[in-house]
Amino acid sequence: MRIGIDLGGTKIEGIVLADEGKVTEKLRVDTPAESYSETVKAVCDVIKNLQTTNQFSVGIGTPGALSLPRELMKNSNSVCLNGQPLKKDIESSLGYEIRIENDANCFALSEAHYGIASSSKTVFGVILGTGCGGGVVVDKKLLTGPNSIAGEWGHNSIPTSVRELIKEDRECYCGRPNCNETVLSGRGLQQTYAELTGNESSPIEIVGSAQSGDMDAKNCIDIYAKQLARCLSTIINIIDPHMIVLGGGLSNISALYELVPHHLEGHVFSDVIQTKIAPPTFGDASGALGAACLWDAS
Ligand SMILES: [Zn+2]
Numbered sequence: 001m002r003i004g005i006d007l008g009g010t011k012i013e014g015i016v017l018a019d020e021g022k023v024t025e026k027l028r029v030d031t032p033a034e035s036y037s038e039t040v041k042a043v044c045d046v047i048k049n050l051q052t053t054n055q056f057s058v059g060i061g062t063p064g065a066l067s068l069p070r071e072l073m074k075n076s077n078s079v080c081l082n083g084q085p086l087k088k089d090i091e092s093s094l095g096y097e098i099r100i101e102n103d104a105n106c107f108a109l110s111e112a113h114y115g116i117a118s119s120s121k122t123v124f125g126v127i128l129g130t131g132c133g134g135g136v137v138v139d140k141k142l143l144t145g146p147n148s149i150a151g152e153w154g155h156n157s158i159p160t161s162v163r164e165l166i167k168e169d170r171e172c173y174c175g176r177p178n179c180n181e182t183v184l185s186g187r188g189l190q191q192t193y194a195e196l197t198g199n200e201s202s203p204i205e206i207v208g209s210a211q212s213g214d215m216d217a218k219n220c221i222d223i224y225a226k227q228l229a230r231c232l233s234t235i236i237n238i239i240d241p242h243m244i245v246l247g248g249g250l251s252n253i254s255a256l257y258e259l260v261p262h263h264l265e266g267h268v269f270s271d272v273i274q275t276k277i278a279p280p281t282f283g284d285a286s287g288a289l290g291a292a293c294l295w296d297a298s
Pocket of ligand 1: 172
């Protein structure tokens with residue numbers, strides 16, 4: 001049996017995953033606000049509550065990543081975690097080894113093991129939401145590297161062909177201009193809509209208006225699909241995944257699954273594009289499920 005924990009900014013969700021992929025237990029508690037030591041304690045309490053025998057492995061998914069070789073957290077939007085030895089502190093409290101990966105990697109793992117990409121050899125999982133992240137799974141194993149950033153395309157610069165689709169340069173919170181995240185996150189979609197119409201509207205309102213036939217909103221979604229396709233074409237040219245699974249709030253835009261494959265044409269260095277663009281099987285559950293998949297079934 002495996003325990004998977006999704007450590008989010010507001011909730012800590014824990015599951016027990018049986019070897020055949022069935023979730024047998026679930027537990028959800030609030031994340032203590034802005035306190036690192038209380039967060040560590042809350043995570044360990046969830047694990048201890050789910051752990052009924054000694055035969056468990058524990059994986060944790062969280063925004064951000066472990067900075068090697070010191071294993072201190074970095075890039076987390078739950079800022080109290082940054083600079084902290086989260087893995088070591090949880091391990092000292094529990095008394096055994098655990099694994100930690102960022103939430104986009106856990107999302108990709110969950111889809112590659114038990115979701116829509118379970119028959120695909122190479123999978124790129126994309127998070128399109130508050131931020132823009134990604135993870136690469138090959139033969140059901142996460143691709144990892146010395147910088148713990150494999151798949152992190154959100155802070156690559158947009159291609160020139162995407163710069164042509166926005167009016168002015170966009171500052172990213174990371175300090176660089178025109179990162180993929182500045183067009184592909186929810187805020188990016190909002191900004192594109194504002195550039196087109198002069199009006200402020202939330203991503204949910206834009207999608208709703210597009211579905212009701214509003215031409216400006218439909219146009220905005222089509223531009224977003226072009227931006228996404230052109231950003232994804234750079235990924236396809238490098239890792240040539242069998243499937244790209246979209247996750248995060250913006251993956252609910254159903255039009256993307258028709259528009260993006262169409263807009264990839266002419267931007268991927270191949271005459272035929274066989275990469276499938278698919279919606280996720282799991283919603284909010286993917287983080288804890290993927291975290292459990294950081295360990296092989298016993
Ligand atoms: Zn950035």
